[in-house]
Amino acid sequence: MSHPSFTPPPNGGVITLENGVLIVPDNPIIPFIEGDGTGPDIWRATVRVLDAAVACTYGGQRKIHWLEVYAGEKAFKLFGTWLPDETVDLCREYKVSIKGPLTTPIGGGIRSLNVALRQLLDMYVCLRPVRWFKGVPSPVKNPGGVDMVIFRENTEDIYAGVEFAAGSDEVKLFLALLKEHFPDQFSKIRFPESSGIGIKPVSQQGTERLVKAAIDYAIVNKRKSLTIVHKGNIMKFTEGAFRLWAYALAERDYPEQTYSWAQWEKTKAQLGEAAANQEQADALASGKILIKDAIADITLQQVLTRPEEFDVIATLNLNGDYLSDALAAQVGGIGIAPGGNINYQTGIAIFEATHGTAPKYANLDKVNPGSLILSGEMMLRYMGWQEAADALINAMDGAIASKQVTYDFARLMDNATEVTCSRFADKIIECLQNAHK
Numbered sequence: 001m002s003h004p005s006f007t008p009p010p011n012g013g014v015i016t017l018e019n020g021v022l023i024v025p026d027n028p029i030i031p032f033i034e035g036d037g038t039g040p041d042i043w044r045a046t047v048r049v050l051d052a053a054v055a056c057t058y059g060g061q062r063k064i065h066w067l068e069v070y071a072g073e074k075a076f077k078l079f080g081t082w083l084p085d086e087t088v089d090l091c092r093e094y095k096v097s098i099k100g101p102l103t104t105p106i107g108g109g110i111r112s113l114n115v116a117l118r119q120l121l122d123m124y125v126c127l128r129p130v131r132w133f134k135g136v137p138s139p140v141k142n143p144g145g146v147d148m149v150i151f152r153e154n155t156e157d158i159y160a161g162v163e164f165a166a167g168s169d170e171v172k173l174f175l176a177l178l179k180e181h182f183p184d185q186f187s188k189i190r191f192p193e194s195s196g197i198g199i200k201p202v203s204q205q206g207t208e209r210l211v212k213a214a215i216d217y218a219i220v221n222k223r224k225s226l227t228i229v230h231k232g233n234i235m236k237f238t239e240g241a242f243r244l245w246a247y248a249l250a251e252r253d254y255p256e257q258t259y260s261w262a263q264w265e266k267t268k269a270q271l272g273e274a275a276a277n278q279e280q281a282d283a284l285a286s287g288k289i290l291i292k293d294a295i296a297d298i299t300l301q302q303v304l305t306r307p308e309e310f311d312v313i314a315t316l317n318l319n320g321d322y323l324s325d326a327l328a329a330q331v332g333g334i335g336i337a338p339g340g341n342i343n344y345q346t347g348i349a350i351f352e353a354t355h356g357t358a359p360k361y362a363n364l365d366k367v368n369p370g371s372l373i374l375s376g377e378m379m380l381r382y383m384g385w386q387e388a389a390d391a392l393i394n395a396m397d398g399a400i401a402s403k404q405v406t407y408d409f410a411r412l413m414d415n416a417t418e419v420t421c422s423r424f425a426d427k428i429i430e431c432l433q434n435a436h437k
């Protein structure tokens with residue numbers, strides 16, 4: 001099999017990071033991965049919308065120079081490898097990229113390429129904002145109450161991939177070591193002979209960099225609270241430690257900007273509940289961000305029943321995965337749920353939809369391209385191209401208001417006309433062009 005060979009677009013420039021600030025030329029080269037399943041459908045729609053947003057906003061002054069890089073089925077067909085090293089290298093070199101979804105087989109076969117990219121490029125934040133667009137159908141009474149931003153830890157937890165298959169030599173060795181060195185813990189395994197084993201690493205460093213990013217975001221965007229979501233009552237030294245490290249970080253590094261439930265508890269213990277309540281009220285009145293926590297299971301109920309109480313959320317990898325799909329449903333579904341994987345220290349970021357490849361709809365020009373388009377919007381904002389990002393959001397509002405929408409919205413919206421994926425993109429582009437006439 002041949003190896004991928006890449007010729008960078010001739011007139012493109014390179015995004016760099018200088019003193020922690022992303023420097024974006026007017027002609028940045030941006031790698032893209034089409035993705036599997038419906039990936040090519042939504043990518044074709046997305047690239048047209050992003051180009052139109054940039055062209056309408058900046059005239060000819062700014063232009064993205066796209067560079068296709070390969071992963072997933074397309075890479076395997078062309079080069080006999082699912083994730084060529086070159087793809088990872090180019091995403092690292094050009095710093096900002098965008099991708100369609102990639103297939104992961106269940107229960108065997110290759111490990112997730114999506115997770116591999118996050119780990120190889122150490123993109124420790126999976127940033128998933130969840131907000132409602134006016135007119136989008138929703139199963140809840142007040143979808144406008146949902147305006148949350150999830151910071152999902154992206155490199156640790158059970159996603160680290162430390163797993164041993166039941167019956168394998170590896171699991172036998174692992175269990176023998178466990179039995180020898182940790183007999184108490186070994187005795188808690190109900191059926192050792194037929195168990196598969198997964199290991200869940202969660203570190204202080206990993207927690208702190210994630211929570212720092214979430215607090216910084218809350219400060220810059222003037223958000224009111226940060227909820228640490230965890231299952232620390234059961235997994236004490238991983239999820240419970242995540243909670244403790246998160247509170248400690250806020251208290252140690254952000255005493256002027258935050259007030260936490262941990263501080264409230266301390267004051268209550270020393271001075272009583274009334275004093276603690278007064279302290280919290282004063283802190284919030286002065287504009288401090290409230291740092292609080294919630295256990296993961298009740299969170300899934302409360303984001304439904306009292307969404308206004310949730311703002312920025314910091315959580316571990318698996319909780320964040322569940323929570324982001326559940327929250328997407330509240331604001332119209334996974335067809336409109338964007339995301340970005342980001343390392344704020346190196347500047348490296350890959351933007352991608354929250355959903356997967358939806359294989360049953362592949363090549364039908366049917367699914368909603370909204371999630372990938374809005375991931376592109378996040379990318380433009382990350383690059384500092386706010387004007388184009390704002391124009392895109394307005395155009396998305398306009399396209400939804402036209403009620404010419406893809407099947408997922410049309411099946412729930414009154415008096416809507418179902419249009420194809422590409423036609424929905426056309427509608428957004430029309431709105432962009434009309435706004436700039």
Ligand SMILES: NC(=O)C1=CN([C@@H]2O[C@H](COP(=O)(O)OP(=O)(O)OC[C@H]3O[C@@H](n4cnc5c(N)ncnc54)[C@H](OP(=O)(O)O)[C@@H]3O)[C@@H](O)[C@H]2O)C=CC1
Nearest residue numbers: 101102103104105114334335354355356357358367368408
């Ligand atoms: N980051 C990534 O690349 C991700 C990859 N995956 C991978 O994707 C594959 C399929 O996973 P699966 O669990 O089926 O989840 P998917 O998210 O791919 O699809 C589940 C359902 O969500 C709805 N949906 C998904 N995308 C859209 C869209 N663009 N517009 C409208 N509706 C949409 C469809 O619902 P309906 O049937 O109601 O129409 C679809 O059947 C797996 O291999 C999985 O590992 C999964 C998640 C993320």
Ligand SMILES: O=C(O)CCC(=O)C(=O)O
Nearest residue numbers: 103104112114115321354
């Ligand atoms: O990589 C996968 O197949 C699943 C990833 C996923 O569900 C997510 O990123 O939300």
Ligand SMILES: [Mg+2]
Nearest residue numbers: 321322325354
């Ligand atoms: Mg997921």
